[in-house]
Amino acid sequence: xxxxxxxxxxxxxxxxxxxxxxxxxxxxxxxxxxxxxxxxxxxxxxxxxxxxxxxxxxxxxxxxxxxxxxxxxxxxxxxxxxxxxxxxxxxxxxxxxxxxxxxxxxxxxxxxxxxxxxxxxxxxxxxxxxxxxxxxxxxxxxxxxxxxxxxxxxxxxxxxxxxxxxxxxxxxxxxxxxxxxxxxxxxxxxxxxxxxxxxxxxxxxxxxxxxxxxxxxxxxxxxxxxxxxxxxxxxxxxxxxxxxxxxxxxxxxxxxxxxxxxxxxxxxxxxxxxxxxxxxxxxxxxxxxxxxxxxxxxxxxxxxxxxxxxxxxxxxxxxxxxxxxxxxxxxxxxxxxxxxxxxxxxxxxxxxxxxxxxxxxxxxxxxxxxxxxxxxxxxxxxxxxxxxxxxxxxxxxxxxxxxxxxxxxxxxxxxxxxxxxxxxxxxxxxxxxxxxxxxxxxxxxxxxxxxxxxxxxxxxxxxxxxxxxxxxxxxxxxxxxxxxxxxxxxxxxxxxxxxxxxxxxxxxxxxxxxxxxxxxxxxxxxxxxxxxxxxxxxxxxxxxxxxxxxxxxxxxxxxxxxxxxxxxxxxxxxxx
RNA sequence: CGGGGUAUAGCGCAGCGGCUAGCGCGUUUGGUUUGGGACCAAAAUGUCGGGAGUUCGAAUCUCCCUACCCCGACCA
Numbered sequence: 001x002x003x004x005x006x007x008x009x010x011x012x013x014x015x016x017x018x019x020x021x022x023x024x025x026x027x028x029x030x031x032x033x034x035x036x037x038x039x040x041x042x043x044x045x046x047x048x049x050x051x052x053x054x055x056x057x058x059x060x061x062x063x064x065x066x067x068x069x070x071x072x073x074x075x076x077x078x079x080x081x082x083x084x085x086x087x088x089x090x091x092x093x094x095x096x097x098x099x100x101x102x103x104x105x106x107x108x109x110x111x112x113x114x115x116x117x118x119x120x121x122x123x124x125x126x127x128x129x130x131x132x133x134x135x136x137x138x139x140x141x142x143x144x145x146x147x148x149x150x151x152x153x154x155x156x157x158x159x160x161x162x163x164x165x166x167x168x169x170x171x172x173x174x175x176x177x178x179x180x181x182x183x184x185x186x187x188x189x190x191x192x193x194x195x196x197x198x199x200x201x202x203x204x205x206x207x208x209x210x211x212x213x214x215x216x217x218x219x220x221x222x223x224x225x226x227x228x229x230x231x232x233x234x235x236x237x238x239x240x241x242x243x244x245x246x247x248x249x250x251x252x253x254x255x256x257x258x259x260x261x262x263x264x265x266x267x268x269x270x271x272x273x274x275x276x277x278x279x280x281x282x283x284x285x286x287x288x289x290x291x292x293x294x295x296x297x298x299x300x301x302x303x304x305x306x307x308x309x310x311x312x313x314x315x316x317x318x319x320x321x322x323x324x325x326x327x328x329x330x331x332x333x334x335x336x337x338x339x340x341x342x343x344x345x346x347x348x349x350x351x352x353x354x355x356x357x358x359x360x361x362x363x364x365x366x367x368x369x370x371x372x373x374x375x376x377x378x379x380x381x382x383x384x385x386x387x388x389x390x391x392x393x394x395x396x397x398x399x400x401x402x403x404x405x406x407x408x409x410x411x412x413x414x415x416x417x418x419x420x421x422x423x424x425x426x427x428x429x430x431x432x433x434x435x436x437x438x439x440x441x442x443x444x445x446x447x448x449x450x451x452x453x454x455x456x457x458x459x460x461x462x463x464x465x466x467x468x469x470x471x472x473x474x475x476x477x478x479x480x481x482x483x484x485x486x487x488x489x490x491x492x493x494x495x496x497x498x499x500x501x502x503x504x505x506x507x508x509x510x511x512x513x514x515x516x517x518x519x520x521x522x523x524x525x526x527x528x529x530x531x532x533x534x535x536x537x538x539x540x541x542x543x544x545x546x547x548x549x550x551x552x553x554x555x556x557x558x559x560x561x562x563x564x565x566x567x568x569x570x571x572x573x574x575x576x
Numbered sequence: 577c578g579g580g581g582u583a584u585a586g587c588g589c590a591g592c593g594g595c596u597a598g599c600g601c602g603u604u605u606g607g608u609u610u611g612g613g614a615c616c617a618a619a620a621u622g623u624c625g626g627g628a629g630u631u632c633g634a635a636u637c638u639c640c641c642u643a644c645c646c647c648g649a650c651c652a
Contacts, residue, residue, distance in 0.1 A: 013588055017645045143650055481610060515612040
């Protein structure tokens with residue numbers, strides 16, 4: 001490919017609003033261009049990278065017996081009605097009507113579509129298990145797209161769905177999928193990916209893992225054990241190894257005046273106790289408007305994901321003061337004491353249930369109680385772990401202090417169980433002729449996000465450093481002073497020879513200043529660069545430089561193509 | 577959905593009530609150059625986001641839209 005003809009200009013300056021490295025470099029390097037908020041066109045070099053990522057994914061999906069299919073982007077809303085997600089998923093699902101006034105949706109994930117497909121094709125245990133996958137466009141009407149390709153509205157995703165006759169079969173396949181994912185991330189050259197326990201969220205099901213690239217710009221929060229192996233979990237589900245044991249004797253309840261002391265800090269300060277000797281009341285409202293009273297020790301924060309999962313709710317909102325007063329609580333001085341469990345759901349965090357003599361509200365303006373003891377003063381509430389883990393809390397496995405990291409979710413795998421097969425009637429006949437629901441798993445990877453994540457993971461101040469496995473081209477040839485002393489002839493001959501060896505070559509034939517060409521080369525991030533100049537020819541060859549390394553060496557022109565072919569092969573071998 | 581911001585040439589920006597809207601980069605032509613974004617000369621490129629209003633006169637002031645970006649909420 002001649003650079004002079006290549007579509008996609010490089011920009012000298014960072015795009016003004018880009019914050020993340022990948023966003024800056026992908027725009028500056030001429031990889032992507034915005035069309036609308038969170039909607040991008042991919043230019044030739046990005047398309048080449050994406051094609052290579054897709055190829056790797058295909059190979060690994062095929063290796064675990066995946067069968068590639070292609071389902072439509074536009075789906076009838078009826079299907080989503082069947083699964084119940086037409087109402088449970090919010091505005092992220094783009095809905096519209098066709099000319100016949102029929103409600104349609106743009107697919108944001110394809111459980112419904114695949115179930116519809118499979119229930120008409122498979123109905124015997126003899127056909128199970130199997131997996132189908134596709135690489136296809138998804139649309140999610142994100143409220144706030146951001147960071148270039150990291151969070152977009154339209155994107156390409158590999159989504160895979162497996163179907164099983166038993167949980168054991170799913171478990172077994174899930175492990176294989178997990179291993180395949182690890183291999184995919186290794187092959188695309190991402191070095192800092194971890195798989196973590198995650199929240200199943202709207203996908204439903206029980207067990208799920210997210211594959212996270214550890215990166216400061218990541219939107220997800222992760223807790224890791226110090227060894228990076230023993231425990232890895234999304235903050236949404238992370239637990240700590242903290243043990244709560246009541247100590248000492250339970251002192252009698254004592255009402256104390258705490259005028260105008262509404263926050264934990266105020267109350268604790270006034271009563272000369274620390275935050276961990278207080279109980280904090282947090283009020284939520286479920287989607288039906290029922291109040292939820294969550295009580296947690298003052299030194300913790302409520303983890304809303306855990307609370308949702310506990311109560312089987314899709315979402316929570318903070319309650320307003322009116323709702324709180326309605327059940328007899330006084331905001332700022334709220335207490336679980338004397339509440340009517342019919343009107344309000346009371347959830348007590350383990351930290352509160354396991355600590356003696358806490359300061360809690362008195363449900364009376366200006367008063368708190370000392371020496372609240374769960375079990376004595378209140379009983380029968382839901383006691384559960386609804387606390388956010390804090391950095392430094394003990395790891396539940398090793399007991400060592402947990403580390404906190406940010407991550408970009410580059411893939412996820414879910415055990416769905418019968419979440420979709422049951423409501424949508426996806427069943428098969430077992431050996432005994434009984435009808436059974438299929439057990440499903442699903443497995444996703446965002447392709448564009450993966451490309452952007454590789455940039456986050458592998459770059460320097462000048463641009464991306466693409467791993468050979470997904471680089472847009474394998475070798476860039478730069479002709480410096482192409483007008484002189486047979487330089488362009490030598491460069492073009494070299495390109496021909498390299499291509500004859502099967503190497504993908506980008507030839508910078510523009511005759512720009514060296515600085516321009518090198519800056520552009522760095523932005524395009526091709527792993528190997530060969531520079532042909534009068535000087536190098538006089539020295540008997542061309543310069544060979546590895547992207548990301550400082551020094552170069554002169555290689556003789558003789559046999560150069562096959563030497564380079566070997567180098568490319570060796571480099572590719574690192575990503576198998 | 578809350579909060580903040582921006583919208584003028586391909587990109588980055590200036591102009592904030594007065595003549596024909598400007599600067600840098602980029603682009604085109606000619607020349608000199610050529611090792612980490614050169615120089616000289618000439619040129620092309622704009623419904624100043626849209627609509628309404630105020631005014632003799634609006635890129636500039638007022639109002640209403642819209643789009644985009646950032647922070648948060650939300651989010652497989």
